[in-house]
Amino acid sequence: MTIINCDMGEGFGLYRIGDDEGLMPLIDVANVACGFHASDFNHMRRTVQLAKRHGVKVGAHPSLPDLQGFGRREMKIGRDELLNCMIYQIGALKGFLQAEGMELNHIKPHGSLYGMAARLEEVAHAVADVADIFRVPLFGMAGTLHEQVYTARGHAFVSEFYADLDYNDQGGLIITREHAATDPDAAAAACLRAMRDGKVRSVGGVDVPVRADAICVHSDTPNAVAVAAAVRAAVRA
Secondary structure (H helix, E strand, O other), X not given: OOEEEEXXXXXXXXXXXXXXXXXXXXXXXXXXXXXXXXXXXXXXXXXXXXXHHOOOEEEEEOOOOOOOOOOOOOOOOOHHHHHHHHHXXXXXXXXXXXXXXXXXXXXXXXXXXXXXXXXXXXXXXXXXXXXXXXXXXXXXXXXXXXXXXXXXXXXXXXXXXXXXXXXXXXXXXXXXXXXXXXXXXXXXXXXHHHHHHOEEEOOOOOEEEOOOOEEEEEOOOOOHHHHHHHHHHHHHO
């Protein structure tokens, strides 16, 4: 069964991004921010507790160290330093999970780190390096270095389809600093086509191959709750 996951827990201090309370009942898995693009110790604890109340599994959503840019700006960081960066973040989240009697479900890099790992071998291997330590599956995009490197390194791989992002003509994600609202019905239809046909229409009108073991909705999409509800209704039907 295709799982629905959401990038969340992305507030900071008194600031709030996304309706985590509205989204949590609609998803199966939460990708929880670990403090480097968003979140802090209080937000991480509350997000883990919210997931536990709703029976939602929790994965780590580590980022480049770019709080100002929300992790959506690329940075040049070597493999060893990037590994340490991710160990630091995932280790923090694991502490909060342990406090609630929960296990780490998976690792899914955030934003530009995710995009870089899809096309840069050193970055993809750094992600595999951290999975060597925590021994959980990795989320990513089929047909990219995510799948090629992670599986070659012996890690379980979960292929994602994005309900609220556009794809370019090469099948890559178009990652924007801010997400626009997405038509819920169109998103649901695109998810069903991805599941049934393994295709999505790109911004250039080209059908590109995809695989949807999991469907992602971003909590910072302005109408994320409506999108998640429409996708859930379509997928579960």
